[in-house]
Amino acid sequence: MYSFEFERPTTIDDAVAALSRSGAQVIAGGQTLIPTLKNRLASPDVLVSLGAISELRGISVSSGSVVVGAATTHAEVAHSAAEAFPALSGLANNIGDPAVRNRGTVGGSIANNDPSACYPAAALATGATIITNSRRIAADDFFLGIFETALDEDELITSVEFPIPAAANYQKFEQPASRFALVGAFVSRFDTCVRVAITGAADSGVFRWSEAEKALTASFSPDSLAGLSVEADDMISDVHGSQAYRTNLVAVMTRRAVAAC
Amino acid sequence: MATVHMVVNGREVSGEVEGRTLLSDFLRNGLKLTGTHIGCDTSQCGACVVHVNGKAIKSCTMFALEASDSTVTTIEGMANEDGSLGIVQQAFQDHHGLQCGFCTPGMVMSAAALLSENLTPGEAEIRDYLEGNICRCTGYQNIVKAIQGAAEELAA
Known part of the structure; x- marks a missing residue:
């Protein structure tokens, strides 16, 4: 893989500032991006890691919805949403393999919008809201085509709000x-x-x-x-x-x- | 280059790495812990599985800098303090859970992660948990037996 500068901010604001640098790209769990980098299909100048930003992690459950921090792993969703939203938990628990689920994140999956990924289906079918550092985007307006979303270059998903269906x-x-x-x-x-x-x-x-x-x-x-x-x-x-x-x-x-x- | 610090197998370590240095490369080349194997280098085979903060991850698909200030356990850390084989390792030997042995470090680390979550896994649960660990000798039958044996030993 080509060389790049690695930044590991600890706050969302610092991450957004780092993303405004030329050639900067976010890395969340890296389970898609690292293989992509190895194949030289991407060559960012700067990688901005979300791994040290604690405010991006965690799940909160209210009566009508589950809000998942963007850097929450599939394993954490599988565990923490099991009671409130079993279909979402089951989806998370069936992605890749256990080691991949310990690294891959909800925000990464949704931002990448792989045409075969699972989370985009959950977001669209529940009418989820994608929450970024600057706005709230309805799932219906978010997924624009394969590997293409409504996100701006220096915009960061901070959480995803999934309404809980009956x-x-x-x-x-x-x-x-x-x-x-x-x-x-x-x-x-x-x-x-x-x-x-x-x-x-x-x-x-x-x-x-x-x-x-x-x-x-x-x-x-x-x-x-x-x-x-x-x-x-x-x-x-x-x-x-x-x-x-x-x-x-x-x-x-x-x-x-x-x-x- | 940047300096990375972590605790590996109970020992505080640090080293100079590039942004693109993978955790697997840092462990093998930086720390000379060559028990962690690199099979496919594409996060499919699982030979490189280690624990970061207690969770099994594929070290070929994580940058060393992502493990900054983490606690890492590799296959070398699974042995007892006197150097004898730990319970999961011993179970693999007792049940002939390896043939060529290349996949074994990852198998043992995945097995230990499973047993830390579930001390009484059924065969289906074991096979499901090993979805990301590939043995090309196809020795799965005895790998499953070894993990069941280790589970019994740990529960005893």
């Missing part, structure tokens, strides 16, 4: 080598609506399956999804699965998630 479930069909979602479906049932977010499947990244949402809002049952399908032309086709395969998986995983709610 019922929710996440089903992931794993790509067996990477453990990323070949297709993942997160279903949230709220009192007045249902939200369905799909990851891993589409060329444009995580998306809401609005047709399924309408059908499930009318009647929350796997049978409501009968005959519904996403547009195959919008799906990813690669060595792991064709468009037709992913199109089918979207329907299957969504049905399973509804059945498990």
